[in-house]
Amino acid sequence: MRHFIQIIFFLFSCNAFSQNSFICIIKDSLTNEPLPFVNVSIESTKNRTTTDAHGNAMLVNIPNGDNTILVSFIGYKTIKQTVSFPLNEQLPYLFLLPPDNQTLDEVIISTTRTNSRIEDLNTKVEVLGQEDMDEESTIVPGTVTSILGDLSIITIQKTNPVNGNEAIRMQGLDSRYTQIMRDGLPLYGGFSGSLGVLSIPPLDLKQVEIIKGSASTLYGGGAIGGLINLISKEPVDSSQAVLTVNGTSLREYNGNVFLSQRKNKLGLTLFGGLNIKSPNDINGDEFAEVPEQKNFSIHPRLFYDFNKNNKLIIGLSTVYDARLGGDIHAIEQGIDSIHTFLQEEKVFRNTLDLTYNGKLNPNHLLTFKSAGSFFRRALSYSGFNFTGTQYSTYSELNDFFKVKKHTLVFGSNLTSESFFVDRSDSVLFGNYAIYTVGFFVQDDWQLAQKMSLQMGLRYDYNNRYRDFILPRLAVLYKANAALSIRLSGGTGYKTPSLFDHTDPSPYLLEINSAVNSERSYGANSDINYHTYLFDALGVQLNQAFYYTRIDNPIILATNTTGNYFIENGNYLVNSYGTDTYIRLFYKEFELYIGYNHTESLKESSTATINMPFNPKDKLSGTFTYEIESEWRIGLEESRVSNQYINNNQKVNSYWFFAAMIERKFKHLSFVLNCENLLDTRQSKFQPIVTGTLANPVFQPLWAPLEGRVFNLCIKLTL
Numbered sequence: 001m002r003h004f005i006q007i008i009f010f011l012f013s014c015n016a017f018s019q020n021s022f023i024c025i026i027k028d029s030l031t032n033e034p035l036p037f038v039n040v041s042i043e044s045t046k047n048r049t050t051t052d053a054h055g056n057a058m059l060v061n062i063p064n065g066d067n068t069i070l071v072s073f074i075g076y077k078t079i080k081q082t083v084s085f086p087l088n089e090q091l092p093y094l095f096l097l098p099p100d101n102q103t104l105d106e107v108i109i110s111t112t113r114t115n116s117r118i119e120d121l122n123t124k125v126e127v128l129g130q131e132d133m134d135e136e137s138t139i140v141p142g143t144v145t146s147i148l149g150d151l152s153i154i155t156i157q158k159t160n161p162v163n164g165n166e167a168i169r170m171q172g173l174d175s176r177y178t179q180i181m182r183d184g185l186p187l188y189g190g191f192s193g194s195l196g197v198l199s200i201p202p203l204d205l206k207q208v209e210i211i212k213g214s215a216s217t218l219y220g221g222g223a224i225g226g227l228i229n230l231i232s233k234e235p236v237d238s239s240q241a242v243l244t245v246n247g248t249s250l251r252e253y254n255g256n257v258f259l260s261q262r263k264n265k266l267g268l269t270l271f272g273g274l275n276i277k278s279p280n281d282i283n284g285d286e287f288a289e290v291p292e293q294k295n296f297s298i299h300p301r302l303f304y305d306f307n308k309n310n311k312l313i314i315g316l317s318t319v320y321d322a323r324l325g326g327d328i329h330a331i332e333q334g335i336d337s338i339h340t341f342l343q344e345e346k347v348f349r350n351t352l353d354l355t356y357n358g359k360l361n362p363n364h365l366l367t368f369k370s371a372g373s374f375f376r377r378a379l380s381y382s383g384f385n386f387t388g389t390q391y392s393t394y395s396e397l398n399d400f401f402k403v404k405k406h407t408l409v410f411g412s413n414l415t416s417e418s419f420f421v422d423r424s425d426s427v428l429f430g431n432y433a434i435y436t437v438g439f440f441v442q443d444d445w446q447l448a449q450k451m452s453l454q455m456g457l458r459y460d461y462n463n464r465y466r467d468f469i470l471p472r473l474a475v476l477y478k479a480n481a482a483l484s485i486r487l488s489g490g491t492g493y494k495t496p497s498l499f500d501h502t503d504p505s506p507y508l509l510e511i512n513s514a515v516n517s518e519r520s521y522g523a524n525s526d527i528n529y530h531t532y533l534f535d536a537l538g539v540q541l542n543q544a545f546y547y548t549r550i551d552n553p554i555i556l557a558t559n560t561t562g563n564y565f566i567e568n569g570n571y572l573v574n575s576y577g578t579d580t581y582i583r584l585f586y587k588e589f590e591l592y593i594g595y596n597h598t599e600s601l602k603e604s605s606t607a608t609i610n611m612p613f614n615p616k617d618k619l620s621g622t623f624t625y626e627i628e629s630e631w632r633i634g635l636e637e638s639r640v641s642n643q644y645i646n647n648n649q650k651v652n653s654y655w656f657f658a659a660m661i662e663r664k665f666k667h668l669s670f671v672l673n674c675e676n677l678l679d680t681r682q683s684k685f686q687p688i689v690t691g692t693l694a695n696p697v698f699q700p701l702w703a704p705l706e707g708r709v710f711n712l713c714i715k716l717t718l
Helices: 002-017 130-139 145-149 328-333
Strands: 020-028 039-042 048-050 056-062 065-072 079-085 093-097 125-128 154-158 166-170 178-182 205-212 226-232 240-248 252-263 266-277 292-307 310-326 342-361 364-381 384-403 406-421 432-445 451-462 466-478 483-494 518-533 537-551 554-558 564-568 572-586 589-603 608-610 617-627 631-641 654-664 668-675 689-691 696-698 709-717
Touching: 020 065, 020 079, 039 056, 048 056, 065 093, 079 093, 130 145, 130 205, 130 240, 130 631, 130 668, 130 709, 145 154, 145 166, 145 205, 166 178, 310 328, 451 483
Parallel strands: 020 093, 178 226
Antiparallel strands: 020 056, 039 048, 039 065, 065 079, 125 205, 154 166, 205 226, 240 252, 240 709, 252 266, 266 292, 292 310, 310 342, 342 364, 364 384, 384 406, 406 432, 432 451, 451 466, 466 483, 483 518, 518 537, 537 572, 554 564, 572 589, 589 608, 589 617, 617 631, 631 654, 654 668, 668 709, 689 696
16 A cells, blocks of 8 residues: 555656746837736646736746747737747746737827827827727717717817807816817917817828827917827828718718828828708707708828938818808798898818928937918808908927937927908907917936936917916836826916907907916826736726916906906916726727816805816716627717806706617728717706897707717728
């Protein structure tokens, strides 16, 4: 019996000694920095581990023979290597993981002027990429507002119940504090930003870059609450043609086409879009919640590469937009003795832009960009007729170069606005001409392997409001490849503009010379973490905090004769809050959940009241499931609550749900989508219009107007 036990023990020992161990070190292939939390496993088994803070990992109990070692980490390409056991010698294996250019984290940002990877930026930038734009082009093909509203920190506000105009609010602040740009060109200031800014189809865009918080040091006044840069598509090596045709249950019809071609040094993109909306009285009050609209846009761009170091881009964008709103009977059948309220608007926007990039050497880039824009808006209602024209220009020269541990940007820009009122118009405000000359410098200093410091300074001279000096400081600490922390602070300003506060009217007065510019002070921080769990579940977490103070806020007031004018309020604005989101990726599934809480307050010596149209709490979520090249299913939800309007009046909270399904074929796809599944409408809580048919009084807007909307889109890709 004793000999039998000894034999069993000997056989067990032999089996145990046949098990092997594997030691490895894993680093970033670009920075040579050790990567923690990397998944290391034996393929097709449960034998797995993760690297420690120094990038080290060890697998044990590996059987003899050939085994495939699998190394995976979110944001990096997966490595597979076959290793034969037992090993001749037990030395640590070195794996250098290359970043995966196809992942969400590997995105090149142009808004910050350094063309850096998103994870290397001192400034927190949120990006909606090419895949997001492609998907949105079949869900809501006529505008980018829907996809922007999916983010918890952004609120889309419908500002006018007659013409359907929309605006963006960030960090609890009014829409005028968010700067909108197209390809790095801020041409939507003053009168040119009064209508239709966001009517840009997603099919024409490569990505959208969103800077949360003060960014005035980068582009001058206006970017106090945030900055949104809409980046146009560029041609790829092969020719491309995309056509979308869409129709909705509200009788809205869209047709968009995008063409792209590159041959040798020459490239071309061409976008054309047509959007037609029929008027709709959703709640039966005889006024149209959806105005009649006809919108046409065309956007050709020419790309010429002189050589690998010199590139020229020339673009032309033309938009025509005509809208009819008001009494539904007057819109559809014309004005009569009873139905007299009809508002007609026409917008024509034409922009010519040029960008030149010259690479003097691998670490030295010279960029020149310039654009001129013509904007005309005609408005008529109740006997009032108005036509205004604005000419806008923007020119910038910047010099980007790297010196040892410093990445430097020096530059200057010139912004101008010239506004003219039609001579036949009877209004109380007149023409104006404003220009601003700016000089800026920015230094990204790599203090240590894990820490970088960004210092920025801007000086602006405005011919009407004089000097502005805008310092900015930001710190990025990358504890490891999975965890980073940012902290930034900066100042900003906003010069007075009539059309930031109201539409043109016969009762609007000229800006008084005593009105001062608004000044802001802001701070932002965020903690970002991403990893893979169980070799399959990608996790991205972001926790942000922000604070903004605005002095000399400009408000719209009324005098004793009933005329409107702007003045500085006798209070300051304090806005602070948190924004939290988590993204999960598992095989064909993706989930986004975001929560934003913002306290935005008007504070004076006698009272503290809530800023209107700021939801204190917003919960957002999206879920998608995709079978590649076959099916895609998506769900979206948001909860808006604790919102106040004028006079500190609290309004109802509400839910918003949407769902879509897409069937894909080789070159063709069909998308069925439903927005606002619960048919949430402000008219269910209160009347939208009071008064009479001839003299309607429109209530402030704080919830959806259109109700439940179905749409079917067909997309052809060649």
